[in-house]
Amino acid sequence: MGNYHIRPFNDRADFEKMQQLEKDTWDMAPIPLHQTLTAHKNGGLLLGAFQEESLIGFSYGFAGFSDGSSYLCSHMLGIHPDYQKRGIGEALKYAQKREAARLGYEQVTWTFDPLEGVNAYLNLTKLKAVCSTYEVNCYGKMNDGLNAGLPTDRLKVDWWIQSDYVNSDFVFSEEQAKVFAEYGSTEEGCPKISLLHPEYLAEEALLVPVPRKFQEIKRHSFDLALKWRLDIREIFVQLFAGGYTAVKLIQRPQEPVNYYLFVKDFRLTTRREEKK
Known part of the structure; x- marks a missing residue:
């Protein structure tokens, strides 16, 4: 792969390289440069993974505000197709964590497709973000290869980057969890x-399966892919309404599914709450 380094964007050329990388990664119109520049100068954070002078990956976040508190909304993470599945995305997220904490943020949020297990494993299991929000058809109709034809349902995660949970060795065990959906x-x-x-809705921990290879299912049977979308929507909305939080994705290589781990009445103490 060669060596690469990660740093914040620092001049117009970096933003121009990001626009080209957006096209190369998703074959879509890039975000206008004047928007990303302005976001970066006003509480946002753009980081690039550079191999010499070439941009091979980036993360883009802008400042968010809700209910009296600010947070970093991590909107995009893109890796050049030639460099995917090499850990660059994970490295960018940890760099984002360090830089966001330096800027004073305690919380980072973003969305991802609950049926994309690779993203779920990174976000929940590795980074230790948590989720209790399901957004139905979050972006409306999208025509790219990953989303075309399906409602764009998303999970919104909260990454409390300065919490003890995120920065400790503690991990949730699935040993006592009940399988809520077979x-x-x-x-x-x-x-x-x-x-x-x-x-099992009164149990402390529940497991819910999702396909390991959702895109293959979509190519094989669109109707089955749509059924997965609607079944998972119904299950997740029910569990979140019942006080559960998704905290982990458990990989089961010997099965055609992975499992989300939900825990009941999850409580995370943040520095923000300690100050109240």
């Missing part, structure tokens, strides 16, 4: 939700 197989051998266990 899966079966279609005639073609693809996984599908087959049975729910509402009697």
Whole structure:
């Protein structure tokens, strides 16, 4: 792969390189340069992974504000197709954590597709962000390869970057968790939700399966992909309304699914709360 380094954007050329990388990564019109420049100068944070002078990855966040508190809204993370699956995205997130804390942020938020297990594993299991918000059809209709034809449902995660939970070795165990949703197989051998266990809704921890290879399911059977979208929407909305928080994605290489771990009445103490 070669060596690379990560640093904040510092001149117009960096922002121009980001626009080209957006095109190369997603084949979509880039964010206007005047917007990203302005966001970066006013509480936002743009970081690049550079190999010599070439930009091979970036993260883009802007300042957010809600209910009297500020946070960093991490809107985009893109890696050049030639450099994906090499840990650059994870490195960019940890750099974002350091820089956001230096700027005074305690919270970073972003959204991701609950059916994309690679993203879920990074966001929840590795970074230790948590989630209790499901956004139905968050972006409306999108025509790119990953989203075309399906509602753009998203999970909104909260990454409390200065909390003890994020910065400790503590991890949630799934040993006592009950399987809230069981899966079966279609005639073609693809996984599908087959049975729910509402009697477990008082349990402290629950497991919910999602397909390990959702994009393959979408290519094989659009109807099954849509069913996964709608089934997961119903389950997650129900669990969040019942006081559960998604805290982890458990990978099961021997199965066609991974599992989200939900815990009941999750409570995280932040520095912001300690000051009250």
